[in-house]
Amino acid sequence: MSFFEIIRFAIxxxxxxxxxxxxxTMGIAIGVSSVIILLAFGxxxxxxxxxxxxxxxxxxxxxxxxxxxxxxxxxxxxxxASSKPLTVGDAVALSDPIKAPDIxxxxxxxxxxxxxxxxxxxxxxxxxxxxxxxxxxxxxxTVAKGTYFTNEDVTxxxxxxxxxxxxxxxxxxxxxxxxQVMRCGGIPFTIIGxxxxxxxxxxxxxxxLVVAPLTAVQRSLTGYNNLQSIVVQAKxxxxxxxxxxxINTIMDAQHKVKNVSNRDYRTLNQASxxxxxxxxxxxxxxxxGMIAGISLLVGGIGITNIMLVTVIERTREIGIRKAIGAPxxxxxxxxxxxxxxxxxxxxxxxxIGGLIGSHFKIVGVQPIxxxxxxxxxxxxxxxxxxxxxxxxxxxxxxxxxxEALRYE
Amino acid sequence: xxxVIDVQGAVKQxxxxxxxxxxxxxxxxxxxxxxxxAIMGPSGSGKSTLMNIMGALDNLTAGKYFLDGLEIxxxxxNALALVRGRKIGFIFQSFNLIARTTALANVELPLxxxxxxGKERRSRAMAALKVVGLEDRINHEPTELSGGQxxxxxxxxxxxxxxxxxxxxxxxxxxxxxxxxxxxxxFDQINAAGRTVVVITHEDDVAARAxxxxxxxxxxxISDTVNKSVSK
Numbered sequence: 001m002s003f004f005e006i007i008r009f010a011i012x013x014x015x016x017x018x019x020x021x022x023x024x025t026m027g028i029a030i031g032v033s034s035v036i037i038l039l040a041f042g043x044x045x046x047x048x049x050x051x052x053x054x055x056x057x058x059x060x061x062x063x064x065x066x067x068x069x070x071x072x073x074x075x076x077x078x079x080x081a082s083s084k085p086l087t088v089g090d091a092v093a094l095s096d097p098i099k100a101p102d103i104x105x106x107x108x109x110x111x112x113x114x115x116x117x118x119x120x121x122x123x124x125x126x127x128x129x130x131x132x133x134x135x136x137x138x139x140x141x142t143v144a145k146g147t148y149f150t151n152e153d154v155t156x157x158x159x160x161x162x163x164x165x166x167x168x169x170x171x172x173x174x175x176x177x178x179x180q181v182m183r184c185g186g187i188p189f190t191i192i193g194x195x196x197x198x199x200x201x202x203x204x205x206x207x208x209l210v211v212a213p214l215t216a217v218q219r220s221l222t223g224y225n226n227l228q229s230i231v232v233q234a235k236x237x238x239x240x241x242x243x244x245x246x247i248n249t250i251m252d253a254q255h256k257v258k259n260v261s262n263r264d265y266r267t268l269n270q271a272s273x274x275x276x277x278x279x280x281x282x283x284x285x286x287x288x289g290m291i292a293g294i295s296l297l298v299g300g301i302g303i304t305n306i307m308l309v310t311v312i313e314r315t316r317e318i319g320i321r322k323a324i325g326a327p328x329x330x331x332x333x334x335x336x337x338x339x340x341x342x343x344x345x346x347x348x349x350x351x352i353g354g355l356i357g358s359h360f361k362i363v364g365v366q367p368i369x370x371x372x373x374x375x376x377x378x379x380x381x382x383x384x385x386x387x388x389x390x391x392x393x394x395x396x397x398x399x400x401x402x403e404a405l406r407y408e
Numbered sequence: 409x410x411x412v413i414d415v416q417g418a419v420k421q422x423x424x425x426x427x428x429x430x431x432x433x434x435x436x437x438x439x440x441x442x443x444x445x446a447i448m449g450p451s452g453s454g455k456s457t458l459m460n461i462m463g464a465l466d467n468l469t470a471g472k473y474f475l476d477g478l479e480i481x482x483x484x485x486n487a488l489a490l491v492r493g494r495k496i497g498f499i500f501q502s503f504n505l506i507a508r509t510t511a512l513a514n515v516e517l518p519l520x521x522x523x524x525x526g527k528e529r530r531s532r533a534m535a536a537l538k539v540v541g542l543e544d545r546i547n548h549e550p551t552e553l554s555g556g557q558x559x560x561x562x563x564x565x566x567x568x569x570x571x572x573x574x575x576x577x578x579x580x581x582x583x584x585x586x587x588x589x590x591x592x593x594x595f596d597q598i599n600a601a602g603r604t605v606v607v608i609t610h611e612d613d614v615a616a617r618a619x620x621x622x623x624x625x626x627x628x629x630i631s632d633t634v635n636k637s638v639s640k
Binding site for chain 1: 460463465466485486489490492493494498500504505506507508509517518520521522523525565569
């Protein structure tokens with residue numbers, strides 16, 4: 001009895017009940033494709049979050065004051081009597097190319113909390129930054145339409161603004177925003193540019209943004225004392241650690257910090273944020289993979305079920321085969337191959353379905369296929385066929401011909 | 409020269425204790441090469457059990473059974489499969505063809521299990537189908553054939569392995585009288601070619617064609633006679 005012959009018997013067996021074969025195959029196909037798609041989705045969403053953070057600039061370090069903010073003035077004051085706010089002087093010191101050779105540029109940011117209006121429309125920007133033109137490069141923000149503001153705008157204190165896409169849709173639907181004047185906290189700002197769409201980084205809308213010259217914002221909205229942050233751009237992602245050290249040295253000197261464990265400022269590093277989010281999104285991927293794995297398992301149990309039904313239904317046929325000289329091994333192999341073909345074809349269709357399905361965006365996330373997941377899902381589905389087909393096959397093979405022949 | 413079938417003191421017991429039933433209760437039977445034997449008896453006489461024993465489908469509680477000199481009870485599963493495939497050709501009352509499979513493929517099946525391939529297998533199967541007169545029906549599935557034709561496919565399947573023994577269990581039970589007549593002619597022809605034929609039946613006109621008639625009752629052989637009208 002050749003192996004090829006047994007395969008032919010198996011295919012004939014599967015062919016004789018097409019509906020059942022199709023349904024079982026679909027069970028496996030759905031399992032396999034959902035493994036591939038869900039893992040690709042998890043991977044895609046984590047890549048999207050990473051890309052979002054990278055857009056903020058991986059070689060960007062943000063310095064924030066420990067003085068104000070959520071802790072409130074009193075708590076910080078009790079921590080350090082000598083704590084000083086961030087100043088423009090700090091930003092200037094950080095821009096010193098001799099003391100800080102690995103820092104490309106630094107830009108002070110004054111943050112305002114205000115609502116902007118245009119006609120009857122209003123919008124509250126997620127961030128309203130008064131800053132220097134250097135900020136754009138340091139924070140990886142580009143202007144898509146219109147222009148950046150210039151150092152001259154800063155020195156002159158001109159009330160001009162670059163706005164993000166969310167502000168455009170909130171305020172200027174159907175109107176070209178360039179050249180329009182919006183009022184923020186009652187102060188008029190002329191729109192000179194619109195930033196490139198950034199999308200969400202998973203935490204905040206990067207497009208709900210207004211950027212204006214530091215001096216204008218300080219003069220009209222925030223006052224001169226309270227910088228929200230200083231954005232520092234390292235020369236490259238590689239020298240980020242060196243830049244970090246330089247920042248600490250300069251800032252410690254600027255702020256006369258005596259005890260480094262009790263600084264009146266803190267630094268936020270995009271790279272460490274990236275590491276945190278990628279580890280949390282890998283948890284998501286694993287979770288999705290587990291859910292998909294369960295559906296693959298259910299598909300496998302479906303194979304066992306169908307093969308058991310098939311064995312019972314074909315008891316008589318098995319009896320006949322044994323009576324005319326079929327060895328146990330041939331029967332066993334036939335049923336095992338039937339189960340394996342089911343899972344093989346199902347796995348193959350599932351891979352195709354998974355590859356096609358991964359082309360479509362799911363809730364705005366483009367799934368990115370993990371190549372190993374394709375092989376894994378396919379391999380597991382074939383193993384499932386062998387494993388879950390094994391029990392029904394051995395049951396078929398151990399049927400005694402005399403009993404099998406009596407079966408009606 | 410040993411007999412094709414040699415049953416010695418065969419006992420087959422179902423159940424134990426008070427509920428014990430002896431389907432075979434000490435049967436001795438020898439059948440030689442080239443004989444045509446009918447085994448007769450009412451329902452429950454043990455003739456089907458004897459047929460299962462002779463066909464190596466079932467084993468004995470006590471006693472010995474030799475087929476072509478091989479003691480069947482000592483064989484393992486794989487050896488039994490070989491014996492069933494090569495030494496015995498089965499014909500059943502309900503034909504027992506594989507459904508949704510052509511006549512040719514059905515006849516080829518035992519040859520396939522013996523590992524006979526391609527051309528030889530096809531020509532042997534075709535030859536057997538020609539013997540039973542179905543060479544123009546080889547691509548028909550069982551549902552497309554009449555009862556008589558199905559049974560002839562079954563005969564072809566039994567013949568194509570050139571077995572020592574053709575075992576038929578109520579082969580005419582599901583056939584009309586015309587088909588019965590044709591089938592019995594076929595058996596005569598097969599026996600005339602030198603093959604041993606054993607037919608289990610409860611029909612007298614079937615038994616009348618056999619050269620030797622064995623009658624059973626309650627698990628015992630009650631008579632074993634030569635059919636004078638046939639064997640001359």
